[in-house]
Amino acid sequence: MREAERVSLRLAIVLLLAFISFNQLFAEDDTILYESFDNSFDGRWIVSEKEGYNGEWKHEKSEGHDDYGLLVSEPARKYAIVKELDEPASLKDGTVVLQFETRLQKGLECGGAYLKYLRPQEAGWVAKGFDNESPYSIMFGPDKCGATNKVHFILKHKNPKSGEYVEHHLKFPPSVPHDKLTHVYTAILKPDNELQILVDGDEKKKANFLSSEDFEPPLIPAKTIPDPDDVKPEDWDERAKIPDPEAVKPEDWDEDAPLEIEDEDAVKPEGWLDDEPEEIDDPEATKPEDWDEEEDGEWEAPKIDNPKCQEGPGCGEWKRPTKRNPAYKGKWHAPLIDNPNYKGIWKPQEIPNPDYFELDQPEFEPIAAVGIEIWTMQDGILFDNILIAQDEKVASSIRDTTWKPKFDIEKEKEKADEAPAGADVLGGFQKKVFELLYQVAELSFLSEHKDKITELIEKAEKQPIITIGVLVSIVVVILTVFLKLIFRWKEGQGGEETRASCRDIEQGRKR
Incomplete structure (x- = not known):
């Protein structure tokens, strides 16, 4: 079977599996949202009309596939688009899985490819005005620019005491894959407060929402805080060591003695040429024909090292070398002793944190919409197969039927594209070797x-x-x-x- 026929057959299988999966998913009660972008997003997704967001979204096929996705079509643009759910989805009851595919078809040097899971519009936003200020519950996905290279997971959590929403960032998140292949990102939120981050179905990070080791800042505030009104006493001494007040500088201590002195024992080497300069005019240099002394000044030949100096020990005025002064002691300082009045490093006293609260589970805000709001310097970013579900098996099935076949095809093509260059070099080398061997025979x-x-x-x-x-x-x-x-x-x-x-x-x- 020819290569073109094999690729066509694989693509047909991919589409068939995706179609079966699509129908199965919508039959599942555990699926909250599934967007395959098989059909145009017009009418289902709302493009933001907010000023500055002028990037054009397109419904395009992923390169090398018949599978469609949502494409970032222009570089150096701000993009914003949102899909409202039929009903807000709660994150408090049972497992919740957030998953989507993205393909950086032209790589990613500087930009994001993450999703925002938005709070209900009562929080103060509208779809056509969707921007970076629109309130979200969770932000999840890859981001790479400069020193930033991470798969974000950010939870916006409301402090029940202060009423303030705080961004809590996952510590030490996975890095973004360095290629142009399709990758699938999965976040699994479990009722026991566990969070799992998968990349291409492989677990890359496990964390606990209530652990201060896993989120910065931690969801549960510290029980105590430094008293903001506490002031260090004026007589508080933080010096652990002090100069000995009873120490006296020795009478023979000369603070003015120089660090180095002339070496009186040094003798001028025999053959030293006192009358010869270290540099002389280059005898081979000639004044350029276009040299104009009125404009360029008087011409002088460039200098070169005096060859006579290289033949002997040296030229010019001889001076004694210097050596370290044995009498040098430098500035006198009294030796240090333990400070009898030392009280340690001062810090304000701890007081109960007025914003402290106890928490058994995070107070997740419900998800009312899924949005993509990015500012990227790259085009060719393709989003596909966005899923919100309550069953990990649904997410696994989506990966197996929509992502894995595409990824395998892309991986094979990547190997095929890389192989010819190396093979040609090796083939040419081997041909020459064989020719030489036949001559030797x-x-x-x-x-x-x-x-x-x-x-x-x-x-x-x-x-x-x-x-x-x-x-x-x-x-x-x-x-x-x-x-x-x-x-x-x-x-x-x-x-x-x-x-x-x-x-x-x-x-x-x-x-």
């Missing part, structure tokens, strides 16, 4: 072994992977024969034959 002193060597070469041509091994074998044969000839020559048995063989070797080298 024709040398007269190897005539007795020609058939064996030729057989090895032909075997290597049929199996190029063993070329290096064959080359080593032939070299061993040549060295063995050559050593035998040398020993025979020494014994006076075949000097002429050896010399003829050597001439053959030289001629073969020239060829």
